[in-house]
Amino acid sequence: MKDFRYIDGAAILKLDREACIGCGQCVTVCPHRIFSLTEKKAEILDPNGCMECGACSRNCPVRAIYVNPDDGCGCAALLIARWFNTLIGKETASCC
């Protein structure tokens, strides 16, 4: 998405180009179109466009992509609950 940008350098997304077999599934599924195939391997064109949805990593046949595995929709209320519960040593149920 070009008209909305979020904080640069925040998203955790790693691609192991050595392991990549160039199937192109990540290019297909990314809703922010940040992947491309170059020289028969995937390449991250726009790392700051990543929202950590995890579709690429889920569909990678050789596990060459790592995305922040922390689930949750990412609303502040959930994170506060989680931080608070970590303090008092409780599990947090997911929100919405």
Next chain:
Amino acid sequence: MATSLTWRDHLGTIGARSGLCRNNYKLIPGLYCTGTPDPDSPVLATANYKLSFDALRKELTGIDAWILVLDTRGINVWCAAGKGTFSTAELAYQIQQARLAERVSHREILLPQLGAVGVCALELKKTTGFKGIFGPVQASDLPRFLNSGKIADEAMRTITFSLAERAVLVPVEICLLWKPILIALLSIFLFSGFGPEIFSLAAAWQRGVTAAATTLLAVLAGAVATPLLLPWLFGRQFWLKGLQTGLIAGLITLILFSKQAGLLAGFGLFLWSISISSYLAMNFTGSTPFTSLSGVAREMRRGLPFQAGTAVLALVCWVAGAFF
């Protein structure tokens, strides 16, 4: 199954979008169809949230298709995929339950692109023999996708967040807030009563109404104005975006109430406005399709201390304002 929505569907949409019955707006999982599908007709997978299902079927007028509805506990495709209910295993289970292999001659299943968060197409092929093909992000692009040889262009594969898409989220944002708002309002009336006579009911009511009005204005700034004005507010961090709308709400509050409440108390109301608005804007990150959880955590480490600090300072100014 009908491909046009009736007044009951639209009424249900209003109910779900306003948050009244959002958590229980689902249908029974399983195989449905539009038109009169035969063994060669395409199979489309979706979630059992009724809004997702409606969005899909209303695009299928004149198209004969099978629709496989997964049990996502009434959650939309993208969120359910993130939470693991719109998954490869659930899809495999529904394929088997519906005896899909006996009903269709081909071995293809069209998946919403956003379902890729939970469904691995290659794993699906391995476990069920069905090839998962990711369709467009929006169901409205499906007819074009089906007519163009099941190839999605870049636009069909890209998520958007238009004004209309943001506006439709506002009612739920507000309705999910009624509890914290109620608690905040009760505390506001309580704190407004403190003054030279220790506690005065008259003051609690009179000053409380002023503070309550300020709070509601700040809620409008944070949960309505911020989502709508999102691309035009400065900065990328949401707590800063909410700060801007909160500043405007705070200034309006100052103009309206500072004469009657006094300058110190007025300043308290101003701080309260930016604190509330900044927090609610920050909470809206959970509803956007472009904010990463890592980014949200990062901005919260700056935003939360600011919001907590201004809220406490606001309270001090407000109570102190009753004495001067």
